[in-house]
Amino acid sequence: MVDSERAVIDETTTGLLEAAGPQMYRRNSFRITGLTTTADRRTVRQRQQRITPALELGADVDLGHSLPVRLDDVRGAFDRILGDPRRRLVDELFWLWDGDGDANSKNGTSTRTCACPATLHHDHDAAVRAHSAALDLEVENDALSSSGRTLAEASQHWSDASRLWGQVLRRAVFWDHVRHRIAELDDRQLDESVIDTLRDTLPTTLVKPLIELAAAASTPADRSRLAVYARAWPLVSTSTVDDQLEDAAGPHYESLRATAKRASSQLEGGNWDGAAAEAYDHALPALARLEAMVPYARHRRTASARNDIAVLLNNCATAAIDGLGPAANLNASKWFRTAGELATDPVTQQTIKTNRDGLRDMMATFTQIRTQVDQLVAAGRIHMARTLLLSVKSQLAGGPGSEEIDRMLAGLRVQPGAYTPRRGGGVRALAWAVLLALGVLFAFWASGLFDGDDGDSGSAPSSRVAVVAAAEITDNSPVGSCIERESDWEVGEREVDVVPCDDAHWGEVVAYVPLVDTESRFLTAQYPGIDQAVALSRFRCERALAEFRPDDTVMTVKYSTPPEENWDPSGPTLDEYTTCVAHRRDNQNMRAADRISVDSTAFATSVPMATFAANIWDNAPVGSCVESKADLTVTTADLPIVPCDEPHWAEIVGYPVLYEDPGASKWPGDKAVYARAKAACEDRTQGLLTSDLRLHVTYPAEDWWDGQDRPVYAMCALSYAADNTFTGGWR
Secondary structure, three states, X not given: OOHHHHHHHHHHHHHHHHHOOOOOOOOOHHHHHOOOOOOOHHHHHHHHHHHHHHHHOOOOOOOXXXXXXXXXXXXXXXXXXXXXXXXXXXXXXXXOOOOOOOOOOOOOOXXXXXXXXXXXXXXXXXXXXXXXXXXXXXXXXXOHHHOOHHHHHXXXXXXXXXXXXXXXXXXXXXXXXHHHHHHHHOOOOOOOHHXXXXXXXXXXXXXXXXXXXXXXXXXXXXXXXXXXXXHOOOOOOHHHHHHHHHHHOHHHHHXXXXXHHHHHHHHHOOOHHHHHHXXXXXXXXXXXXXXXXXXXXXXXXXXXXXXXXXXXXXXXXXXXXXXXXXXXXXXXXXXXXXXHHHOOXXXXXXXXXXXXXXXXXXXXXXHHHHHHHHHHHHOOOHHHHHHHHHHHHHHHOOOOOHHHHHHHHHHHHHOOOOOOOOOOOOHHHHHHHHXXXXXXXXXXXXXXXXXXXXXXXXXXXXXXXXXXXXXXXXXXXXXXXXXXXXXXOOOOOOEEEEEOOOOOOOEEEEEEEEOOOOOOOOOOOOOOOHXXXXXXXXXXXXXXXXXXXXXXXXXXXXXXXOOHHHOOOOOOOOOOEEEEEEEEOOOOOOOHHHOOOOOOOOOOOOEEEEOOOOOHHHEOOOOEEEOOOOOOOOOOOOEEEEEOOOOEOEEEEEOOEEEOOHHHOOOOOHHHHHHHHHHHHHHHOOOOOOOOEEEEEEOOOHHHHOOOOOOEEOEEEEEEOOOOOEOOOOO
């Protein structure tokens, strides 16, 4: 290739790069100046000499369009047309060849000088108009995915532009037209080599605006939508588009890498809580932005980024367990769960699963130890309980769980007559601690250390009492305890009389479920009030039963509600939980078919609940989520409710009371009630509402004022305006 050919190619490519982008038609020199693409140099100079001085004097000049252009824009456009024929040729390709119709003169006489078929100019101009209209809509409207009619209009324009440009570029006469224009411009800087350059680069130039728009989009729905359009663009391979999308997503990858680096530094410094907070507050939102544009299923760089955060959260969990033992259970379980959802590498996935299983084994082991200690204390064998704990402590040798054993021993010293558990403050260490603890228990049973204090060989008497409301969730008897009579179940009582489950019995303890988490700003460790404490307990227990017995019409569940003093505002602890007891709806004794197999696999399922019942506590709790799209102003009963860490459509964010005593006043009118409800819901969602979110407000009608002796309230929920499903609560 000679130097002159290289110069032609380089300058043409530069012109294409300058043209590419969302503003490609708005910056087009012919559109800005109002000139036709076939205007000769004399015509261009005449218009330049007439328009530029007028603009310099501040005159109002009709350029034939309504684009907001400055004097420098107009000057630059004329320079581009007159300065270099290679740049001019690029602008000709991206503007109308036949003006507003099939001719460029007012009297309708065609000024077309080429021998092209009329359909070529018509189809080219249709492609330009569709592409230009699509870009104008995207540039002028933020969060287009939520704008309904405008989105449909943009989608049609994108479809037309893609189809028409594909058809035009495949036609041989298109390149004959380019060849004709090169001859017409008659400049030594243009030769046949420019044809090959344009043929190779025009398709990628046309798709480049979609790439940039996807990278800059403010909502996941728009990023995903625009990336899909780009991958479907004609004459450009999906691998090329994927590479360009990854390049455009570079700042998002870098931001995620910086977050991971900050979190790793905190973890290395022993601050696993801070490291995990970095992951949840910054890394997970960054991954969501990437997933919409460059999903991990087709982009290895995204898959690698997800796996890196999974490793980080796994390491946070194992570090917490190493440092805190069983006291790390709540946070570590959550971190392992999220890590498992993110991991893309099979080795990482298996490691996380092994660690989660190890944590469960640890918790089961310590629950077993507590149960045996409680039984020994109840039987008056304090010495035997202390011997057991000291032996376990010796075997743990300072490993995870040692502090928990110390707390149990301290409890024995403080109250030697009745032990009351107290609240306490990689992977390889957890594994051996569990094995040793299990080995110790087996050794105690095998050697007869649970025999009587006097050395008798008889076994310890079996207890008919189960602990179901301990100070901490992990201090309760294992699930599966069977309660003989309904009257034996008294909410708030620490112990309950139980019988063997093969005997006739009224109910079974099926779960102890924590009530708070960090998924949502609306569900925290702050005491939520009695209405929400009841609603939350009911939801957690109905969900627990449904996981084992979905769509059950025979069984139902009762639940406990922790008092206000159990809620620790400094963060979730082990005492904000509910105890769930399954029983028959008719309160008859449970039959063999009614037994709840708590050892079987649990399946996630929604719970049908109301969102606008007569009493607030009868509704789905604040911080729970509606699984699938519904009209919340019409459908207020039997909505599918799930925890917000599962895929869902909307989150319930509040039930603000509007009128404390509706009976003391008249019906204020529909508009007044709605305005009050909307204001209350907006107050609940301050700092959250953006153009891509929709606030749902359900408010009471006039009949709520008829004999109503309870407060009147509204229901507030948040969803994406595009109705897309998402995971995680609003933060």
